[in-house]
Amino acid sequence: MMAPSSNPQAPLFAGGRPGTLKLVVLLALAIMLMLADRQRGFLIAVRERALILTAPVYWLAALPSATIDRLQLSFRDRNALADENRALRDALLITQTELYQRRSEGDAQARVLALVQATALDAAAGTLVRLVDLDLDPFRHRLLLDRGTEAGLARGDGLIDVLGVVGQISAVGPGGAFAILITDPNHALPIEVSRNGVKSIAYGTGDATRLALPNLPLNVDLQVGDRLLTTAVGGRFPAGIPVAEVTAVERPTDAAFAIAFARPLSALGRNRELLAVKPVLYVGPPLPAED
Amino acid sequence: MRALRGTYPLFLVACTLALLVALLPMPTWMAVMKPMSLALVLAYFALEAPEVAGLGHAFLLGLAADVLYGGLLGEHALRMVILVYLTLRFRHRLRFYPIWQQAGSVFALLLNDRVLDFWIRLLSGSTWPPWLFWLSPLVGMAAWPWVFLLLDGLRLRRRQAQRERAT
DSSP: OOOGGGOOSOOTTOOSSOOHHHHHHHHHHHHHHHHHHHHHOHHHHHHHHHHHHHHHHHHHHHHHHHHHHHHHHHHSOHHHHHHHHHHHHHHHHHHHHHHHHHHHHHHHHHHHHHHHTOOOOOOOOEEEEEEEOOOSOTTSOEEEESOOGGGTOOTTOEEEOSSSEEEEEEEEETTEEEEEETTSTTOEEEEEETTTOOEEEEEEOSOTTOEEEEEEOTTOOOOTTOEEEEOSTTSSSOTTOEEEEEEEEEOOTTSSSEEEEEEEOSOGGGOSEEEEEOOOSOOSSOOOOOO | OHHHHHHHHHHHHHHHHHHHHTTOOOOHHHHTTOOOHHHHHHHHHHHHOTTTSOHHHHHHHHHHHHHHHOSSTTHHHHHHHHHHHHHHHTHHHHTTSOHHHHHHHHHHHHHHHHHHHHHHHHHTTOOOOOGGGGGHHHHHHHHHHHHHHHHHHHHHHHHHHHHHHHO
16 A cells, blocks of 8 residues: 555545645636536536436436336236226326317317417427436436437427426437426426416425415415416417416515415426427417518 | 555446435435435545545546536535545544544534535525435434445455455
8 A cells, every 4th residue: 555645746636645736726626617507507518418428327327216117017916907097098088078178169269360360379299208217416306308309309398297387308418308397496487377367477496395476466366276377478388288276375464575385286206207398489479460 | 556456446336336326216305315425435435545536536526426416517526525635634543443433524524515515505596405404414424334344345355356366
């Protein structure tokens, strides 16, 4: 073994006595990287490039839980599977019926729209993606998806599951993509109250069961139990997808604004199958007719 | 030089596994208090084989952790460099402690690491973490003797095998 104190000029990647100069240089480098990343956010770009190298690592780390999942599926009771099958078939029937009703409503709406020459209805088309079961950081509400650029995903695509809005794609590389949940403190989403069309913005709180709607007027028409939907404002999601249900409205007498809290409707990270939807192209008030 | 050749692959394998272990999914209440596995492995090698665990390596491995699961580029790099520096600095004292006392020192190192993590999170605009967040250094302290014995066993066995091959 080397005698640490007899070797003051250790090469950069060897140990020995800790060099104070090296420490200062590396700390300065790390702090500079953090500041630059905070300004420019280039960790996203680095992650996208690095996915070629890191995708196998993620795959390897997700292997144990994926195997357990598969084993659970193959050892599941036959009766339980039959029950699930029946329940799914019932659900499908209900959904189909609703869909037919909606379609007739949609037809009527399309006729009205054609009449007033408004923008065409964009059908929500999406890509099915699966979640990779990994723990990126328990405090940041982030997910890893199993498809990337090859499936046509892009930064800014919206993510929804059967129950509602889940989040948005924040970085895409070959073979994988990262998503940010609507509950992340850095996420904000324009919403609309389904009952009366009141518009606001829902912010993530860092708590998986809560979104916050701050800065509402004190007399805002909002009640506990109201459903919040996406709007076309912001352009990331098709309008009318469920987001959350209002759980509390606080109107403090000594403040200028009311604040409301809502519980996200989607299963957030717990549903494995998600749909990635493209941003809606046209955003804004209807264009004037061109003639 | 022989020791270096013997320990270096073990160092890389252990660090890669530590990076992977941190990614394993678990329920949220457990995930918030899981110890920083890379920190434990780096602390072991800084103590017992400082010729492989230098500041430069700590920086590079920290960067790898940032790319895999960090919030800011450079965050883990900063934390790992400080952890390895402190371990190397007090190495001569720590090495001759009994293992339970060593675990206490590792607790202090991990707590310091957690405080840095907390600062970086707050400065980069995250919210206040739940109180379970502060239990992570305790879990790390409890894990230390096992990590130490495991890595020590592997390293010594490798070295013995090499010596036998040489003779």
